[in-house]
Amino acid sequence: MIGRVEQIRRLGRVGTAEPESALLVVGPSGIGRTTILRELHSTAALPTVFITARPSDREIALSGLSMLFRGLGDTRLNEYVDRIDPAEHATIVVTSLVTFVCALDLAPVLLVVDDLDTLDLESQQILGGLAARLSGTGMSLVGSISPATTRFAGLPVLVLPPITVDDGLELAAGTIGPWVDRATVEIICRESAGLPGVIAGQLAGLTPHQLTGRAPLVFPLRSSGTRRAVSVGDGPMSDLVRRLSAAPLTSLTSLAAGSDTSRQRADLDELLSRGVAATNGSCAYLVDPGLRSAVYWGMTADERLVVHLLAAEMEATRRPALAVWHRSHAGAATVPSAALFGAATELIKEGHVAAAVELCDRGLLSVDGTFPVELLMCVEALLLHGEFALVNRYASQHLHRFPTGAQALRSVGMVLAAEGLTSSHLRLDDAGVFVDHHAEAYPAEAASLLALASFLLVSQADIRQARSYIDRARSLAPESGSPDLIYWTRRILAASDGGEAPEPPPDLPAGRHFAGMKPPLVLTAGWALSLEEQHQEARHAFDEVLVMLPRDGRAQVWHDIARRLAAENEVRAGELGRACRLIASVTRTDDAHRFRDSLLRAWRARMVWDGSEQDHLDECEDVLAAHPNPVNRARLLAQQGSSALLRDDPVEAVVHLRAAISGPTLPHTFLRCLPDLIEGHLWAGERVKAVAAMREFEAQMSPRSPWTRLTLARCRALLAPEETVTAAFDSALAAPGLVGSPYEHARTLASCLRFLVRSGLTTESTEIRRRARDLFDDQELPLWPVFAESGSRDTDGPTRRTELLAGLTDSELAVLHLMVRGTRNREIASALFLSLRTVEVRITQIYRKLHARSRSHLLQILKDERIESHFDATGLRDGWSKDLGSVRIRNGAAARGAGPGAGGTAQQGLREAAQADRRIQDAYQREGQSE
Numbered sequence: 001m002i003g004r005v006e007q008i009r010r011l012g013r014v015g016t017a018e019p020e021s022a023l024l025v026v027g028p029s030g031i032g033r034t035t036i037l038r039e040l041h042s043t044a045a046l047p048t049v050f051i052t053a054r055p056s057d058r059e060i061a062l063s064g065l066s067m068l069f070r071g072l073g074d075t076r077l078n079e080y081v082d083r084i085d086p087a088e089h090a091t092i093v094v095t096s097l098v099t100f101v102c103a104l105d106l107a108p109v110l111l112v113v114d115d116l117d118t119l120d121l122e123s124q125q126i127l128g129g130l131a132a133r134l135s136g137t138g139m140s141l142v143g144s145i146s147p148a149t150t151r152f153a154g155l156p157v158l159v160l161p162p163i164t165v166d167d168g169l170e171l172a173a174g175t176i177g178p179w180v181d182r183a184t185v186e187i188i189c190r191e192s193a194g195l196p197g198v199i200a201g202q203l204a205g206l207t208p209h210q211l212t213g214r215a216p217l218v219f220p221l222r223s224s225g226t227r228r229a230v231s232v233g234d235g236p237m238s239d240l241v242r243r244l245s246a247a248p249l250t251s252l253t254s255l256a257a258g259s260d261t262s263r264q265r266a267d268l269d270e271l272l273s274r275g276v277a278a279t280n281g282s283c284a285y286l287v288d289p290g291l292r293s294a295v296y297w298g299m300t301a302d303e304r305l306v307v308h309l310l311a312a313e314m315e316a317t318r319r320p321a322l323a324v325w326h327r328s329h330a331g332a333a334t335v336p337s338a339a340l341f342g343a344a345t346e347l348i349k350e351g352h353v354a355a356a357v358e359l360c361d362r363g364l365l366s367v368d369g370t371f372p373v374e375l376l377m378c379v380e381a382l383l384l385h386g387e388f389a390l391v392n393r394y395a396s397q398h399l400h401r402f403p404t405g406a407q408a409l410r411s412v413g414m415v416l417a418a419e420g421l422t423s424s425h426l427r428l429d430d431a432g433v434f435v436d437h438h439a440e441a442y443p444a445e446a447a448s449l450l451a452l453a454s455f456l457l458v459s460q461a462d463i464r465q466a467r468s469y470i471d472r473a474r475s476l477a478p479e480s481g482s483p484d485l486i487y488w489t490r491r492i493l494a495a496s497d498g499g500e501a502p503e504p505p506p507d508l509p510a511g512r513h514f515a516g517m518k519p520p521l522v523l524t525a526g527w528a529l530s531l532e533e534q535h536q537e538a539r540h541a542f543d544e545v546l547v548m549l550p551r552d553g554r555a556q557v558w559h560d561i562a563r564r565l566a567a568e569n570e571v572r573a574g575e576l577g578r579a580c581r582l583i584a585s586v587t588r589t590d591d592a593h594r595f596r597d598s599l600l601r602a603w604r605a606r607m608v609w610d611g612s613e614q615d616h617l618d619e620c621e622d623v624l625a626a627h628p629n630p631v632n633r634a635r636l637l638a639q640q641g642s643s644a645l646l647r648d649d650p651v652e653a654v655v656h657l658r659a660a661i662s663g664p665t666l667p668h669t670f671l672r673c674l675p676d677l678i679e680g681h682l683w684a685g686e687r688v689k690a691v692a693a694m695r696e697f698e699a700q701m702s703p704r705s706p707w708t709r710l711t712l713a714r715c716r717a718l719l720a721p722e723e724t725v726t727a728a729f730d731s732a733l734a735a736p737g738l739v740g741s742p743y744e745h746a747r748t749l750a751s752c753l754r755f756l757v758r759s760g761l762t763t764e765s766t767e768i769r770r771r772a773r774d775l776f777d778d779q780e781l782p783l784w785p786v787f788a789e790s791g792s793r794d795t796d797g798p799t800r801r802t803e804l805l806a807g808l809t810d811s812e813l814a815v816l817h818l819m820v821r822g823t824r825n826r827e828i829a830s831a832l833f834l835s836l837r838t839v840e841v842r843i844t845q846i847y848r849k850l851h852a853r854s855r856s857h858l859l860q861i862l863k864d865e866r867i868e869s870h871f872d873a874t875g876l877r878d879g880w881s882k883d884l885g886s887v888r889i890r891n892g893a894a895a896r897g898a899g900p901g902a903g904g905t906a907q908q909g910l911r912e913a914a915q916a917d918r919r920i921q922d923a924y925q926r927e928g929q930s931e
Contacts, residue, residue: 002174002196003167004036010158011040015110015140022131024116024152025144027160030195030290033144036160037114040142046110053118061086064119065126068111076104086122094129098137106138116143117151128152162194165389171196172211176203181213183393187357191221191289198290213393216361220245223293237267241276241286245295246307247325248355249283249347254314280352283319305330321346325355328362337363341374348381356382357390376407379414384518386557388418405438409445413452417520420456421557422590424627428453439476447473451486455524458489460592461631463497463666484517488524495531498667514544519558527565531668533705535573542566560588567600572668572707574741580604595623595632599639606643613643634665638673645676645683651805653680655814659832671700675711679751682718685806694719706737710744718751725755745775807849815842820859 007025014023027033034052041050049071057063062084069077080100084093117124128151131141145152147159163171165182168189172180180203192198202221209215244250256264268284271277278287286292296304312326321343328335340363344356360378375394382390395415412434420426431453439446450473457466470489490502514522526541545562563582570579583604589597602616620636641656657677661670674697681690694715701708713735717728729752732738738745749772756765808816811832818828829839852858 002170003163004032004039004160007036007158007160008039008043011036011142012044014142015108016045020156021134021139022141022155024155024157025142025160026147026149026157027144028147028193028195030192030197031160031162032196033160034114035196037112037142037144040110041112044110044112046108046140048110048112050112051114053113053115055118058118058120061120061122062126064113064123068113068123068127071111072106072109074104074106077101084126090122090125090129093126094133097126097130098133101137101139108138109140111139111141113141113143115145117145117149124151128155131155163189163196163199164194165189167196168194168199171199172203175200176211180211181393181397183389184211184213184217186389187217188221190354191219191293193289195290213397216364219248219358219361220289220293220296222297223290237270240264240267240271241291241295242299242303242307243311244271244277244284244286245292246304246311246329247322248358249280249285249319249322249352250311251283251315251319251322252279253282253318254311255284257314281350283352321359322355325359325362328359328366335366336372337366338372338374340366341372341378345374345378345381348378348385348387351385353382353385353387353390360394373407376410379411383414383417384520388422388557391415391418405434406442406445409434409438409442409449413449416449416456417452420452420459420592421561422592424460424591424594426453426456426460428457443476447476448485450476451489455485455489455492458492458496461629461635461666463493463631467493467497467499484521485524488521488528491528492524492531495528495668496666501532514541517544519545519562523558523561523565526562526569530565530569530572533572533707535569538569539566542569557588560586561593564593564596564600568596571600571603574707574743574745576607576743580607595620595627595629598623599635602639602643606646630664631666631669634660634663635669638665638669638676641673641680642676645680648683650680650682650684651813652817653677654684654686655817659814667700671697671708674700675715678715679718683754687719691719706741707744710735710738710741710748714744714748714751717748718755725759729755742775746772749775804850808846812842812846812849815839816846819843819846819855820862 011023011025014020025033025036037050041048049068051064051067051071053064054067057067062081065084066078066081069081080097084097113119113127116127119127127141127143131143131152132155134140143152165186168185169180169182172185184206185199185203188199188202192202203211205222206217207215210217240255243255252268255268268277272279272284275287276291277284279285286295299307308326308330312323312330315323315326324335324339324343328340340359344359344363347353347356347359356378360375363372363375379391379394382394391414395411395418412431416426416428416431431449435446435449450469454466454469454473457463457469466489470486470493473486474490487502487504493499494501514525517525522541522544526538526545529535529541530538542562542565545558546566563586567579567582567586570576570582583600586597586600598616598619602613602620605611605613605616617636617640620632624633624636637656637660641653641660644650644653644656653676657673657680661673661677665673674693678690678693678697681687681693697715698712701712710732713728713732717725717732720728729748732748733752738748749768753765753768753772756768805813805816814832815828818831823831825839825843826836828834829836832839847853847858850858850861852861
């Protein structure tokens with residue numbers, strides 16, 4: 001039941017949790033209708049009667065109804081069916097039957113009928129009417145039918161979708177083994193229309209070398225025996241179907257050519273109207289791959305030869321690539337493999353990847369000892385089209401046979417690019433081995449490979465390693481070897497780690513010239529410009545991909561990467577509405593981009609205020625747990641701090657922001673944390689620390705960008721002397737460029753609003769609130785009203801509360817924040833990148849400064865002093881009990897069933913926690929005695 005969990009759950013609710021009493025499972029042969037019904041039969045909550053239609057009884061009137069009621073085991077129903085007159089109108093029979101069944105008062109039962117549409121006609125008519133009136137009878141019905149059946153119109157249906165490639169991989173792993181090549185499974189899924197029964201049959205017919213991608217496939221794939229081909233009759237239409245079955249694509253002009261042109265067009269229109277065929281640009285093809293397979297292999301060898309020869313002649317002047325396809329089938333020895341790979345490259349550029357794959361595998365069958373360079377060009381075209389699984393299939397399995405080092409370096413680079421754009425695992429060791437072996441003879445190709453590796457490392461926030469790779473690339477080929485990629489990657493690194501920006505290569509066009517560049521390089525340039533705060537230029541780069549690149553086929557992957565980078569650019573630029581729309585439009589999330597996508601979606605959830613922000617932040621935590629990365633950890637902490645500041649929780653904001661800038665981070669992440677940190681300290685009553693953060697911000701902000709100028713004006717207004725604050729805010733709200741950055745405009749208005757409310761300037765605050773609401777309404781984001789109101793809350797009350805915490809340092813405040821949330825000492829140490837001993841010392845200092853005897857006493861002090869606004873109320877109430885309770889629960893579970901090893905670990909953890917608390921208590925008592 002791979003990929004069918006939701007469908008099984010829906011079927012299981014029929015007749016129980018929902019008022020629905022009948023449901024039809026719809027799907028073609030091979031989709032798994034019988035399998036899903038048998039699974040329902042074994043797992044349903046209700047008693048179940050399962051029957052399968054018998055073709056031999058189809059001509060016997062009411063045989064299906066009799067078989068179904070016989071399964072219920074009630075002789076009265078069988079006697080009633082025997083008295084039904086098949087000639088009587090179905091509506092009358094159904095009405096009488098429903099009345100009779102209700103009178104029987106049957107126990108609830110689920111009737112499951114496989115292939116309901118193959119029962120005799122009389123039984124179908126009665127069951128169709130009965131299914132609509134089952135409510136109150138105690139019976140429920142689930143049946144399976146083919147999509148072509150219209151006899152049960154009006155009943156609720158559950159359409160079984162084709163399984164995905166990931167589901168196909170799971171199916172292959174269960175039937176063949178986990179070593180099946182992903183690209184091979186992807187091809188099988190496409191050629192089997194995603195039908196699990198057909199996929200299993202195709203996989204079973206392949207050799208181990210074909211399953212692992214080391215041997216080519218033969219197209220079209222042979223029928224697996226589980227498909228029923230669409231009947232198209234005999235005569236001219238059948239001839240047209242044969243011609244369409246000979247290739248994955250056929251040009252429309254060649255189909256229309258011939259002595260009877262009008263007849264050919266009429267036959268094609270008929271096939272198109274019936275859904276048997278479809279068009280793709282200037283080509284036509286058979287929709288059902290099973291039909292193509294059945295028709296093609298149903299012809300004799302001589303018939304296939306005649307079809308290919310005729311098609312090759314007609315396509316020669318119209319579509320040369322398709323003419324090569326047919327000539328290779330008519331006489332493979334006459335067509336060199338280089339021509340096949342060249343034709344495949346042309347088809348890929350036109351977006352016909354499926355046809356190109358067939359040509360590539362056909363070409364592999366005729367490869368001699370000299371491996372053609374054309375395959376390398378074909379794989380590069382697949383990479384640009386986003387077909388990463390196919391890149392790995394051809395590059396990793398076949399291109400290693402290239403005799404020259406230059407070609408080997410190019411093939412390794414393509415495999416590395418495909419892996420880096422889809423997963424977080426980079427096989428850099430393999431790339432390093434190839435560079436070491438061939439760098440001296442082929443410095444330009446080696447430099448290109450190193451530059452690519454550096455770019456992929458930057459995208460995964462491994463700045464140090466990326467810098468070492470790009471420096472080595474420059475030493476190998478300072479004047480060659482993909483100068484554009486090296487240049488733009490160096491600019492990304494300079495913007496990321498604060499290094500010096502490189503000088504542009506002499507041949508690099510100045511200004512906004514992206515039209516001649518390939519999509520990956522355009523996106524690299526746009527990313528560099530965005531990090532350098534050149535947001536308008538970055539928009540032009542991303543628009544070049546989003547607007548100019550065709551959206552057909554798998555080129556969608558470049559659109560998604562462009563949207564992701566464009567969304568990050570708009571977040572930096574403060575264009576929040578456009579950023580939210582871009583984030584919502586990203587359709588794919590590969591493992592390599594999972595953290596960035598989750599972080600962007602958390603940001604969008606905060607903007608639209610839909611309550612899902614924490615779910616996306618938890619997803620970020622899961623990624624970091626699997627792939628630890630200190631730079632990404634800092635980015636996550638920065639976002640958590642910004643969110644806490646918006647929730648009017650300045651203490652939590654300060655904790656997260658201080659943790660973000662204390663560890664390894666990128667300069668732009670560090671810089672953007674500081675304005676939030678300044679506000680956090682200020683609203684927490686820590687003006688001295690806010691001033692110190694302001695000085696740090698001013699020291700780090702060179703060179704000044706539009707964003708830094710706007711945030712600097714706001715922060716200076718916040719920290720201005722009381723008599724000049726109003727004038728400072730007037731200056732900040734009149735700063736050039738503020739209107740063009742809605743987010744910074746909103747932040748400045750909210751800060752000004754909070755100051756006016758605290759100062760009692762009611763008239764002025766009303767005007768600022770109106771301006772804020774007008775701005776928020778223009779952006780059409782639900783966050784804005786919440787943001788505006790956050791500045792109007794009464795903040796005069798917490799003076800006593802902040803005084804209690806005024807003596808704590810930032811590091812002690814961070815520990816205290818985690819303590820009241822029930823976090824254990826070891827977990828505090830891990831979260832703040834400290835040793836356990838350091839955490840214990842800081843807890844001791846907190847106890848001394850707040851005059852607490854223990855953790856429970858500390859929590860009680862915080863509650864008595866009404867410091868709930870600084871910390872989560874649930875954490876204050878339950879922090880100590882959760883801390884001890886979690887240890888006891890884990891220890892108890894280990895002792896009950898986790899085994900000696902696990903139990904020993906839990907006991908050790910409990911002892912360590914108790915010893916740590918005793919050390920803190922002893923230290924506190926010693927300090928108290930000394931005082």
